[in-house]
Amino acid sequence: xxxxxxxxxxxxxxxxxxxxxxxxxxxxxxxxxxxxxxxxxxxxxxxxxxxxxxxxxxxxxxxxxxxxxxxxxxxxxxxxxxxxxxxxxxxxxxxxxxxxxxxxxxxxxxxxxxxxxxxxxxxxxxxxxxxxxxxxxxxxxxxxxxxxxxxxxxxxxxxxxxxxxxxxxxxxxxxxxxxxxxxxxxxxxxxxxxxxxxxxxxxxxxxxxxxxxxxxxxxxxxxxxxxxxxxxxxxxxxxxxxxxxxxxxxxxxxxxxxxxxxxxxxxxxxxxxxxxxxxxxxxxxxxxxxxxxxxxx
Ligand SMILES: NC(=O)c1ccc[n+]([C@@H]2O[C@H](COP(=O)([O-])OP(=O)(O)OC[C@H]3O[C@@H](n4cnc5c(N)ncnc54)[C@H](OP(=O)(O)O)[C@@H]3O)[C@@H](O)[C@H]2O)c1
Numbered sequence: 001x002x003x004x005x006x007x008x009x010x011x012x013x014x015x016x017x018x019x020x021x022x023x024x025x026x027x028x029x030x031x032x033x034x035x036x037x038x039x040x041x042x043x044x045x046x047x048x049x050x051x052x053x054x055x056x057x058x059x060x061x062x063x064x065x066x067x068x069x070x071x072x073x074x075x076x077x078x079x080x081x082x083x084x085x086x087x088x089x090x091x092x093x094x095x096x097x098x099x100x101x102x103x104x105x106x107x108x109x110x111x112x113x114x115x116x117x118x119x120x121x122x123x124x125x126x127x128x129x130x131x132x133x134x135x136x137x138x139x140x141x142x143x144x145x146x147x148x149x150x151x152x153x154x155x156x157x158x159x160x161x162x163x164x165x166x167x168x169x170x171x172x173x174x175x176x177x178x179x180x181x182x183x184x185x186x187x188x189x190x191x192x193x194x195x196x197x198x199x200x201x202x203x204x205x206x207x208x209x210x211x212x213x214x215x216x217x218x219x220x221x222x223x224x225x226x227x228x229x230x231x232x233x234x235x236x237x238x239x240x241x242x243x244x245x246x247x248x249x250x251x252x253x254x255x256x257x258x259x260x261x262x263x264x265x266x267x268x269x270x271x272x273x274x275x276x277x278x279x280x281x282x283x284x285x286x287x288x289x290x291x292x293x294x295x296x297x
Contacts, residue, residue: 007067015169048082076116109228130184167193209250
């Protein structure tokens, strides 16, 4: 089965591509940067906003995993016009299945970035080809990056009333592989991490793991999105769920010898197998749209 992955270089894409290869899918990966195909991944150049390269990328695919996003600062540019562009190309090429990743709570708290995700879900549901929408909770890797953005602050603001259910991208990737094999499933599929923790625990565990000492000040995060999060709208009870906790992610056990030794050492330098877990040159999902500075509680 040949799968095109949009957003293959992103936080989730870097986990999805190797998982799909390992599961025996033929993987084609889309990026706006020209990359050499190598190993088991065929890289295609394309831009979902201009549409350049998209028809060639979708041609011959049995399914598309659509992970590309312009993030919170991008005002839906990829999630909406980009998704529309992709849907047109899918229809023309007769691709039977589109799997789109959204965010848990998009249907309950359609504000800021989540509003674009919900609108994109609707576009997909009305589009024609078979589809699956997988809503995930925030990724460990994304939260880690957001906390790094605050690392230079002398004091870290925490709101104990705001819960998180972080999930590991590798487990989201495995869920995606299972959904691809099962075929179009529609919506209402949620996938979250194994634990719900409050912001203080999240931040303090992170500080410990990174060897940092910062006082935390108790605040109330403002805004509609945090209100929804406080009310539990961005959490899910759905099963299956991830097993890797925030603590496991931050304090991983020492690596065991990889059974992927051959792949890791024979793939081209641009292959995802050889990409670092966190590539500093790649922008990460997130940003400050809808984020307001916290006030003291
Ligand atoms: N991050 C989270 O915590 C989280 C939680 C739940 C759900 N999600 C969802 O999971 C999906 C993946 O998120 P992510 O965090 O992995 O995203 P990300 O790290 O921000 O990656 C964005 C990707 O989109 C691609 N892209 C951006 N503009 C593009 C364009 N004009 N044309 C083609 N590709 C473009 C980028 O590829 P190039 O730069 O190589 O072109 C990059 O690979 C998104 O749908 C997101 O809403 C994320």
